Each structure stands twice: as C-alpha cells, then as structure tokens.
Amino acid sequence: MSKYFDSLCAVDALDLHVDNEIFGLLGPNGAGKTTIVRILVTLLRPTKGTASICGFDIANEPKKVRNVISYVPQEMALDIRLTGKENVLLYAKLYGIHDRINKVNEVLELMDLTDRCDDLVKTYSGGMRRRLELAQALVHEPKVLFLDEPTLGLDVSARRRIWNHILSLRKHDITIFMTTHYMEEADEYCDRVAIIDKGRITALGTPQELKSSLEISNPTLNDVFMDKITTREDECAFDGYKFRTMLRRRS
C-alpha cells in the first residue's frame, strides 16, 4: 500500500507480511511509522493498495478489523481525573464486554496495577500510565496489538518493565506490531524487524540476520540502522506541538 499527503509520499508501496510474532518497525522520525500504523488501525485510508488483518480488509471491513485489534498511540491519552480502573472500565464498555468487572480486574492484575487502580491517574508515573494503556488495550482480548513508540520517554527500569509485560502477552497468542527508535530494544525483544526510511522498507528480517549482513565485527542494530538510512537528522520533520503535549502529559 501507499499513502500520500498531497504530494508528500509518506508510505511508498509498502509490501509486508506479519505473522504471529513481535514485529518491530524501525526508522528515523518522519519515516512514516505512525502513518503505517494509523492506516492499519483504520484511522487513515491508504491512497493506493490495501491491507488485511486476520483476514479482514482494512478499507472494506473496518469494523471487523477494529474488533480484533487494539491501538496504543504514541501520545498517552488517559483521563487523569478518572481512576485507573475507571479508565479501563470505559474501554470495556465501549468494546461491549459482558463480564466487565471481572475482565477489568483481570487486565489490571496482568499489568500489576491492582493496588493502585482506585487512585486518580493524575498520580501515576509515566510507566504506570503506559501499563494502564496496555490494560485498556487488552480488555477485549485483541488478536493484534499495535503499539506506537510504547517506551518513548520512559526511564530504563520502566522500559524494561513494559517490555516484560509485552513479552508475557506472547503467551496469550497476541501478535504485536510496534514501532520504536530504540534499536537496542528492537534487537533484544523483537522476533523480526523492518527498517524503513522515507516510507520504504530498506531492510527486513530477524535482528540476527540483519546484523550478520554487515561486514564488520560485533555489529549492533544501530550499525544496520546507520547503514540503511539515508535521511539526515536535519531533514526530519519535528512536530514541536506534539512534543510539548507529550512532555506535559508525562509530568
């Protein structure tokens, strides 16, 4: 599929197949990662081509797609004046879950939030907020979970904790499609990664395969990244407004 914003090509003839795995989409800022995710979760329509998720077409059967996926956007969108539990309950209601209370308690437990679930989200740390968002996303037992920069702006221990939770979801047979620009994380946790630049895939495979394709000793995924990316940092779009919003939400 492709996506153009007027004449700007944000996604350029992307052709990708993702299995039941943890799939990481890597790329510099402005590479088109968020745009790809937003197309897959039915928020944007592709300009050309299409995609299907669990056999449902994103353009023709968006409602069926929405039933099997969850999406956690890069901004942290939580109602800080509601408690953790109320935040999850809202999602359980919107997804039309029958056994709501039990299900909500179950996902809160899964994310280690049970003892703080009756506090206002205002008092939560960044890591807890992310875990709360994961709890919201899991409440309807999705088959595919889309995470856009799930660990952005968190400290090391919070990041590790989020990752352990994400890994544990694999036991529930959930496919995880995520974006990041922390190469070390992708290297450690993703089954397969794709590196994209200017909307195009420039490398695809397991972290191991990508690293061994380089002819240097002890390559890291960072080396692969530098090798595959032609966009210079100073060409990247910087969305200052979003950045400020994000910082404010995290404080």
Next chain:
Amino acid sequence: MNAVWYYFERDFIKWTRWKVNIFAALVTPAAWLIFVGLTLPVTFTDNYLEYLTPGIMVMSVLFASFQSGNLVIFDKVLGFLNKFFAMPPQRESYLLGKILFISFRGLMQASVIFCVAVLFGITVYSLSSILLTFFILFIFGALFASIATTIALAVDDHDGYAAINAMITMPLFFASSALMPYEDMPQWLRTIASINPVSLAIDNARMLLGGGEPFVGQIIMLTAAAVIVLVICIHVFRSATL
C-alpha cells in the same frame, strides 16, 4: 448506541469530579442575571428581570455549547480520538455523546438561572410551559453543540478555537432580542435579530415563561434545523481524518 451513553458518562464524571468546574459553570450565568437584570436602568418594562431571564438562559446555553468545543480539541490533541476512532463504536456515538453532555450542561446552567430568577420574584406560570421551554433550550443547545464540536474537530488549537468562538457567539448574542425588544432596536439590527436563531429561542422562551402560547412553527423550524445540522455533522465526523 450504548456507546453514546458511555461517552456521556465519561464527560459527566470528569466534570463533576472537578468541583471548581461546576461552581464556575453555575455561578457565571447567575452573576449575569443579577448584575445586568437588577441594575440596568431600562425604561421599556418595569420588570426587566422577568424580561431578561429567558435571554440569559438562552445565552448561557449558547455560550456553554460553543465553549464545549474545547472538549473535542482536548480529545483530539491529546490522542483520545485516535484511540476512540480505532474502536468498534461508530464515530457518531462520540459526537452524539458530546452533544448530549454539552446540552445537558447547558440545561443545568439554565435551570440555575431560572431558580435564581424565581427567588428574585419572577412569576411562574404552568409547569408544562417550563418543560416546553427546556425542550426548546435542549434543541437549541444540541444545534449549537453540533456546530461547535464539528468546528472544533477541524481546528487543533485552543487559541484559534477561542477566536472562532468569540467571532460567532458574540454577534449572535448581541444581534438578538436577548437584551432589548425589537421595537427599541435600530432598523438594521431589527432585521438581523428577527432571523437570528438565538432570538427565535429567546422569543419562545419569553412567551412561554410569560404565560403565553409558543410559536409552534418556529419550534418546528428550530428542530428541523437541528436535525439537518446534525446529519451534516455526522457526515463530517465519519469522513474526517484526524
């Protein structure tokens, strides 16, 4: 359909949890009533408060509706809409939930004003005329809430929205029969005021609360306008990209 109620519930709990919100929303219109209604030296009526009350009720519904566009802007810039619109409920459930909450909040303010006015001694006629007045206010509120939320969806910053808000609501309010009767207006203003939907709501409320008969044709027109605008707004919400 249940989703409409859940979205409403979300806004309602958030609103009630912040006590300052409630206090401000209820005190501001009451202040208008007291400071304008009891102090302005007017000559066309000997009970200006009774004349003014319906106008202030409609005004607070109008202002409340438009101000609430900010709720949509918050949801948009903070990423809530991204999440909500990637969930199974139709996008219009969100829109309808917002309209319901906004109109409800406007009606709460209008009730406070009405109660304050009753305390200050305006005459109360029949219960049915009060109920019909609130029905008109609801339709009126829903009409402008639809417009406000849809404008807000297209704008993504609060300052820009505040400017648009002032640009629309101020003229609508001052070019209406809220503060003075048509006979006391200059000709040009009279023409504008007589086709202004704000006047339409005010005239009916004033008639009903003054013990008279409503202008049924106008109420039907207002309802029809609200339905048409709502259909357009639903369409805009469905096709909007965030």
